[in-house]
Amino acid sequence: xxxxxxxxxxxxxxxxxxxxxxxxxxxxxxxxxxxxxxxxxxxxxxxxxxxxxxxxxxxxxxxxxxxxxxxxxxxxxxxxxxxxxxxxxxxxxxxxxxxxxxxxxxxxxxxxxxxxxxxxxxxxxxxxxxxxxxxxxxxxxxxxxxxxxxxxxxxxxxxxxxxxxxxxxxxxxxxxxxxxxxxxxxxxxxxxxxxxxxxxxxxxxxxxxxxxxxxxxxxxxxxxxxxxxxxxxxxxxxxxxxxxxxxxxxxxxxxxxxxxxxxxxxxxxxxxxxxxxxxxxxxxxxxxxxxxxxxxxxxxxxxxxxxxxxxxxxxxxxxxxxxxxxxxxxxxxxxxxxxxxxxxxx
Numbered sequence: 001x002x003x004x005x006x007x008x009x010x011x012x013x014x015x016x017x018x019x020x021x022x023x024x025x026x027x028x029x030x031x032x033x034x035x036x037x038x039x040x041x042x043x044x045x046x047x048x049x050x051x052x053x054x055x056x057x058x059x060x061x062x063x064x065x066x067x068x069x070x071x072x073x074x075x076x077x078x079x080x081x082x083x084x085x086x087x088x089x090x091x092x093x094x095x096x097x098x099x100x101x102x103x104x105x106x107x108x109x110x111x112x113x114x115x116x117x118x119x120x121x122x123x124x125x126x127x128x129x130x131x132x133x134x135x136x137x138x139x140x141x142x143x144x145x146x147x148x149x150x151x152x153x154x155x156x157x158x159x160x161x162x163x164x165x166x167x168x169x170x171x172x173x174x175x176x177x178x179x180x181x182x183x184x185x186x187x188x189x190x191x192x193x194x195x196x197x198x199x200x201x202x203x204x205x206x207x208x209x210x211x212x213x214x215x216x217x218x219x220x221x222x223x224x225x226x227x228x229x230x231x232x233x234x235x236x237x238x239x240x241x242x243x244x245x246x247x248x249x250x251x252x253x254x255x256x257x258x259x260x261x262x263x264x265x266x267x268x269x270x271x272x273x274x275x276x277x278x279x280x281x282x283x284x285x286x287x288x289x290x291x292x293x294x295x296x297x298x299x300x301x302x303x304x305x306x307x308x309x310x311x312x313x314x315x316x317x318x319x320x321x322x323x324x325x326x327x328x329x330x331x332x333x334x335x336x337x338x339x340x341x342x343x344x345x346x
Contacts, residue, residue, distance in 0.1 A: 046076045047123065048310060052130040053084035058256070058284060059299055060130060063152055066303025067128055074311050076125060083133050102277060126310045128152055131197045148313035152306045153199050155323075164306040164324045168199060168281075171295040171328035172206035175251055175279045178330055180214045183277050183337040184199075185249040188218060189240065191226040191233045191261060193253035200228065203253045206317070221245070226253060230260035237264045248276055255280035255287040255294045262292055262335055277336040281328075291334035302326060 052060050064080050110272035111248060126148035129139065136156050142149050143158035151163045151321050179185050190207050193200030204223075211218055226311040233252065240247075241264070250260035250265070258280025262272050272278050280287065283296040305324060332338065 007237065022054045032191060043159045046125040046201070048076050048078050048126055048128065048307065049124050050078060050080045050128040050130065051133045052080060052082055053133050055080060055082045058286075059282075061291035062299035063128075063130060063306070065301035066300040066305075067307035068303075070304050070307035070311065076311070078307075120240040125314055126150070128306055129154060131199070147249070148310060150306050150310040151300040152302065155198055160321055162309050162321055162324065164302060164309055165198070165326070166282075166297045166302065167327055168202035169206040170325075171281050171297060172203055172251075173210060174295050175281065175326060175331045176207070176210035178332070178336060179249045179251060179277060179279060180216070183249070183273070185218055185277055186214075187222075188216070188249040188251050189222045189224060189237070189245075189247045190218075191224045191236065191250065191252040191257050193226060193228040193257075197228070199342065200253060207251060222247060226257045228254055228257065230256045234260040234264045237261050238268065241265070241268045241270065250276060250278045252278070255282045255284060255292060256293070258292050258335070259286060273334070273336050279336055283331055287330060287331075288333070293333045293336035294331050295328040296331050297326065297328045 007108045026144050048067070050064055050067060052063075054060060055064075060080075064078065068078045069217055085180040105122055121285070124147070127142065128150055129152050130152045134155075136158065139149065139151075139156040139161060143156075149154075149158075149161045151161055153163075155163050155166045174189075181190060190204070192204050195204075210216075221240075224233070224236040226236060237250065237260075250258065253260055258278050260282075262278045265276055265278070270276055277293070279293045279295075281295055281297065282299070283294040284299075287294050305326065309324065
């Protein structure tokens with residue numbers, strides 16, 4: 001397992017900017033949306049394809065930005081393909097157009113031989129797979145076909161498919177150390193992510209581990225479902241507050257849900273951070289603007305590392321495996337508290 005330091009969020013480009021967008025797949029809105037390409041290194045031999053659920057999220061756009069930079073540096077083009085929300089027929093058509101191979105989405109990749117044949121001139125050289133865009137069955141078949149794959153914030157049972165992701169346990173530990181030790185709060189509420197995604201599962205597990213480490217007895221009702229969706233997080237916390245529950249901190253599985261939580265608390269007349277401190281995983285310009293404390297996790301750098309890992313596989317005769325974990329660090333802002341001075345602990 002490899003661990004490395006992610007860059008400070010202040011050094012990142014705006015994650016909402018995707019570069020030069022180009023639509024390649026005609027007038028069908030679903031296919032055009034799924035085929036929106038970052039167009040780095042257009043016209044150069046070879047394609048890296050990024051398979052993801054959608055192109056809407058800050059996370060997805062930031063990963064593509066970083067991966068695109070690395071692809072361009074190696075004379076490759078990057079083709080994002082959004083798989084979420086498409087019918088089987090449209091999904092097959094989009095994948096055929098982007099990959100240049102025939103994929104049978106009812107039975108998993110049928111065109112694995114085509115993918116191998118295409119890896120010469122203009123064909124697909126390898127694939128980035130974000131979160132849970134493809135299931136284990138499809139990933140195993142891609143591995144069997146010999147198509148290089150790097151997973152981003154995901155894990156598969158398929159051999160030789162390395163994973164690049166953030167150190168979720170480290171990040172949640174930093175948040176909880178700050179909430180409990182610096183801010184003196186012992187009744188936290190957790191707003192969880194999407195349980196179908198590895199990040200969502202690992203961050204909840206890390207939060208539960210931290211409850212044990214700090215000897216905190218938190219009712220199961222303090223574990224709210226946010227699904228990495230700010231509106232869902234806002235609604236869940238609003239209902240929790242309306243029910244009269246007692247709590248003094250909110251720990252969110254991502255920073256956008258933390259921002260929504262702080263806004264919801266303010267609307268309910270709860271003071272942040274005097275009554276309730278709010279912290280969230282990850283960081284971005286939105287968190288800085290809202291004054292929300294986070295652990296910085298550079299998603300653009302995540303995309304760069306994943307693309308470098310994939311490019312390394314292209315020149316390797318053996319499969320690479322294991323995890324590369326990017327480190328996080330705490331960014332204190334107005335939604336929580338300052339670090340305690342030694343005199344405060346006497």
